[in-house]
Every structure is written in structure tokens, then in C-alpha cells.
Amino acid sequence: MPKSKVRKKSVYTPPVDADRARSSQAKALQPSPRWYAPVMVALMLFGLLWIVVYYVAGEQIPFMVSLGAGNFAIGFGAMVAGLIMSMRWR
Secondary structure, three states, X not given: OOOOOOOOOOOOOOOHHHHXXXXXXXXXXXXXXXXXXXXXXXXXXXXXXXXXXXXXXOOOOHHHHHHOOHHHHHHHHHHHHHHHHHHHOO
């Protein structure tokens, strides 16, 4: 049986934009700074402690009484900020 011809493939040259895309991906995959994880955990714990203190002793702390339902916004806001940071942590 006769062999088929071997076709020569042309050399692949990537487009110019591919180099820029790779360099931007490399920047996005760099590890987070050292302060990032402690701040993330501190925000989550701060939010949790804020809500616990509001439930336990909120009536005895004057500025918490004046905030009212805003205490939930502060506590959950801090926890959500920490959770959003955790999605970007590397």
C-alpha cells in the first residue's frame, strides 16, 4: 500500500495581543500581600463580634442604642466585606 504524502505545517506565530493577555493573567494570579488575610479574618470577626455584643449588651451601650437596626448593617457589612475579600485571596 502506498504511503500518503507528509504535509509540512507552517510555523505557528501567536497574535500580538496574546502576549498582553498572558501578562495581565500573570498579574492577576500573583499571591496576595501578607496583610490581606489578617484584614480579611479581622473584618469577619469584627462583624460577628459587633452583632453578638449588640444582642448581649446593646441596651447598655449608648451609641448602639442610638444606631438601632444600623447595628445589623455594620455587623453584616463587615462580614460581607471579609467574605468578598476571601474570594480574591490567593
